[in-house]
Amino acid sequence: MASTKIYDYIERIAELQRADSRRCTAEFGLQPVQLEVLHYLSICNQFSDTAKALTEYLGQTKGSVSQTLKVLENKGYLCKVADLSDGRITHLQVTESARQLLQKAIPSPLFNVACKGLTEQKNIQIESSLKELLEALLGSNNMKTFGVCSSCRYNTHKGGSEYYCELLNTPLQHSAEQLICIEHQLPT
Amino acid sequence: MASTKIYDYIERIAELQRADSRRCTAEFGLQPVQLEVLHYLSICNQFSDTAKALTEYLGQTKGSVSQTLKVLENKGYLCKVADLSDGRITHLQVTESARQLLQKAIPSPLFNVACKGLTEQKNIQIESSLKELLEALLGSNNMKTFGVCSSCRYNTHKGGSEYYCELLNTPLQHSAEQLICIEHQLPT
DNA sequence: TTAATATGGTATCGAGTCGATACTATATTA
């Protein structure tokens, strides 16, 4: 059965990625999941930089995520900012030192070396297959897509060339179009 | 850069796979890595069922692997058998209850559902891309391939139709041809 | 308007991961 083989390859690649991530974050005193949290927060928009969004993105419980965030805050890689209109919500901002760290650690050496050894064409083909697999995983299991605004069905050009989110009823900054959003929906 | 996107997709898919694995092993009281160890041991040959091989397969240290194996042994999912010719080596055998568990837990629901929703052609295309990515990762980083005997350069048909390993100088059972081996080398 | 409920997040606990280090026992090499 084909699904078993795809599972097998992903299981194996995932373990190698994890081991590699562990090795290359160790010098900064970080864990793999911590790096991933910083990575997510560095590429998400202002509606998606919360603990709640991370629980859905990572598929973990909010207790686990809360713990990870506490550690990252203590290490100076992120700071918490209270939401102005909803007292329950806390926004998470990555610090400058976190951005510097991300630049060094992503992508990890394992992938850097491997992808450089492949032709441009192979890179594109593999990338495209991974995109399809990810979308299948998310779609078939009714999970959120976490896509960017520029590919979102709620993104319109209300009254000119500005970006405007029809779901949240707010204009978007141009720089946000490539940030991922927890409310993202592919066009029907 | 393409390598970043491939890394991003794998990072994300890997985390989803891990969360899914965690959810579906929880009912058996297992951890993701424990399931992976049992999975490996259920599909490897008699030269590769050792703690040493697992450290290379998983990219972890021998101390970590040793701990995981101790837990699995205590839970009755594997037993240790001393090697007859080399007193340092211990072979690891999965028990019947482990095999039953593997059948239920692999592939995890996330992948089962997703792959069934894809066309046969897409399944094959994604599978092929993953195979190429994995081989690139292993090859570029000088890691072992852990392939099966039927695709190994050391596998010859010495004196007839029997499988024979030129590296270990021993005939192989027909049933071993689809088992993975730590000494596997792709043909040049 | 005030209770009930939903939502976002935190604190604590326990089993387990994982690398580091130090260790034992068996093989191989010099």
Added chain:
DNA sequence: TAATATAGTATCGACTCGATACCATATTAA
């Protein structure tokens, strides 16, 4: 036969992650 290599174990500490219980703030219904 001594030095070294190999396979594996034991212990420690920082950390993960789910479970549970808990605290605010919002929203909904009576």
